[in-house]
Amino acid sequence: MRYISTRGGIQPIHFKDAVMMGLATDGGLLLPETYPHVSPDQLESWRSLSYPELAFQVIAPFVDDISEDTLKELINRSYATFTHPQVTPVVHRDGVYILELFHGVTLAFKDVALQFLGNLFEHILGERGERLNIVGATSGDTGSAAIHGVRGKKGITIFILHPHGKTSPVQALQMTTVTDANVHNIAVRGTFDDCQDMVKALFNDLDFKAEYSLGAVNSINWARVLAQVTYYFWAWLRVTDSGTATVSFSVPTGNFGDIFAGYVAKRMGLPIEKLLLATNENNILTRFINQGDYSLTGVVSTVSPSMDIQVASNFERYLYHLFQEQPDRVRAAFAELREKGSISFSADEMQQVRAEFCSASVNQVETLETIDSFYRETGYLLDPHTAVGVKAAQDLLPADSARVCLATAHPAKFGEAVEKATGNPPPVPAALAALEGLPSRCSLMDADLAGIRDFIIRNIG
């Protein structure tokens, strides 16, 4: 299996090089040349596998340059950090299935991918005798999952910038209580945009980037998408254990990463009836699917902050397939976006989009109402991101299909929104409560590029 770029500007590369490249060097995103096909018999034969065993079956056909034993070991180690024996259990409440993706160290679904990516990086760097210095900006979830994915790993140092006082207290503690020598938290006196602008400036300084082996962990890394494909297979197998006919998925989406993993599962032959893309008020993807309107507007802050995104970075992967794998069309679409602030689609293309996805946008009032009503009816607490997907599923997915809603975060991670919805703060898991008393390490700095750059140079491994 080799990997190509959505922009058509690179020679095909192997899996390990794709992982290390992250963003393709021509500015595009990496994709496998083809998708392996899973037959109905093969799928049935996976029913009795544990989560890590299933992950190996799903991931291995995409990996052409790591031995089976090594890959198994990397996968086993990644999922041993999850606190639930099923890793991502599925529960049935009030007519919907909840796929709980929050049993990892930071209580959000990003752990599923970033635990694996951290182990992959360490393995590849060790083999090549190389080092990697990860630099990233976070508004909360990605940064903490990335830090926990690489803490203590050989060959890797990580620098994560977050806006001082602007992440939730839980998110800040999940980052700053990691005191491993290879982890550097920088609280910036400024906004998330200030953090992101500085990180972009560091990456745009190509000499600096090459001299200090800078790397990223954002959601464009193919290995992250790949790791997420597993749980679509897992959930499908669990809800059909008792013989249900059709299965649909509702996915709360920001960067199009998680939903693209579902699309990959479907292309591999997993019989998914409907893929529902759920958004909050930042609804560019819903407007695209329902009206063919992909036009940029401002970002608004909501109670589901991890979906407050305007430009969905993984969307380009889907566009490449929608445009019949023609890189010219992808390049033209992004040129149009730069010039006009929008991309236009033909009637045929929109027909295909609607055959593959349906979509709904759920506003904050509805999100809080859903948390409250679901809790009153079932005693089960949804986090605000999950609630967006549950509300969309209740409205849009056929009730005679098994409706699987991806639960992307634990409710205690977004306790303020849950309290606003139900009148009570959610119970705090022991692991979160324990963070309060732990030693922490963080450098408070001004939003000054030169200062941040010096800090990185001084602390590089």
Ligand SMILES: *Cc1c(COP(=O)(O)O)cnc(C)c1O
């Ligand atoms: C990142 C995140 C999302 C959005 O996932 P994408 O892959 O960006 O679509 C949804 N919910 C939570 C809790 C997240 O952290």
